[in-house]
Amino acid sequence: MSMPRSPLAPETFPELPAIKGVRLASASAGVKYQGRTDVMLAQLTPGTSVAGVFTRSATRSAPVLDCQAKLGGSTESGAAILVNSGNSNAFTGHYGQTSVAEIVEAVSDATGVANDRVFTASTGVIGEPLPHERIVAKISELTAGLSEDRLEDAARAIMTTDTFAKAASAQFEINGQTVSIAGIAKGSGMIAPDMATMLVYIFTDAEYDQTALQELLSGENETSFNCITVDSDTSTSDSLMLCATGASGVDATGNPSFSAALRRVMLDLAHQVVRDGEGASKFVEIRVTGAVTNKDAKVHGLAIANSPLVKTAIAGEDPNWGRVVMAIGKSGAAADRDLLSIRFGDVLVAEKGWVAPNYQEDLGAAEMKKQDVTIHVDLGLGHGEATVWTCDLTHQYITINADYRS
DSSP, X not given: OOOOXXXXXXXXOOOOOOOTTEEEEEEOOOSSOSSSOOEEEEEEOTTOEEEEEEOOOTTOOHHHHHHHHHTTOOOTTOEEEEEXXXXXXXXXHHHHXXXXXXXXXXXXXXXXXXGGGEEEEEEEESSSOOOHHHHHTTHHHHHHTOBTTOHHHHXXXXXXXXXXXXEEEEEEEETTEEEEEEEEEEOSSSOOOSSSOSEEEEEESSBOOHHHHHHHHHHXXXXXXGGBOSSSOOOSSOEEEEEEOOTTOOBOTTOHHHHHHHHHHHHHHHHHHHHTOTTOOOEEEEEEEEESSHHHHXXXXXXXXXXXXXXXXXXXTOOOHHHHHHHHHHSSSOOOTTTOEEEEXXXXXXXXXXXXXXXXXXXXXXXXXXXXXXXXXXXXXXSEEEEEEEEOOOHHHHHHHHTTTO
């Protein structure tokens, strides 16, 4: 199924630095898609630290369970990551574990990476056995094609209903030496993260202690990938992995410049996922301030972002602030009708339990006509705040998902 490119997509694929210690390749295995790449392999140099966050779905896939069990292992043989699109190897019972084991063994044999350092991921249709023999048959081709300059190819190989490949990078200096970070992501629908979201792979040539790297990734995830939503549905396959090869010779453990750069890359990728939301025509930022706690602010923000009524109003360019009030009221977090205020962009729409005295409908409508829409809610209760990002809900979302398996 070929979809038109999202109107919110960036104009071009970004230029990415090659990350020392990371080699990648892609191939066409015909897992589901014909005539396009659908599998990618990344091999990481010995000494690489690997961190990851994964879906907390109770029905998570066999690859997710396998990856979770392997985090924190020995770095002696390096690491490898193999990802396929077209089939998620989820809800496939014991067969799913067999598929993972066969792929892991084939990658290990071909690369020399220990079995417990081979990570896999699968994305696509749920409930169909993964034809892993098609992937195994491509391992030799993949290992022969490994190169440092294949990040864009890898980004395209992991796409499903995505309309554009997603990548972001950052370069900065630590003690006069350049450190690079680059990441790729896939995701368009079934996006309401409960850990990270979709599939995301971020690589850096910095050296970083594995325990500290895991802590950093988990923390930055909470205000990036865990603050986006397209359709309120959490995938069975959500995986985010961060790999630090150490090939630059620069130890970045605990360095604030590294943390800031990683956050920029993660936010960029997270926003690209929203901008490729299935059927999306508008990118929406929802800022919540004045909550009792940051947690409450996030609850309110996600209630607004996940409301079909709010999202369809935005799609129709209707400044229906009543739907925002509704979403706040149902969220379950503390709110007081007579204290909250609502802004669309810079336009004060409602305050103190009623429409703002100077509000003019045409001003609110003008904000809704923008491609990037901002909704700001202040609850007037405390100092808690959060920002979440979403997109509108259009008829195209129904079209894509009604036909997804055909």
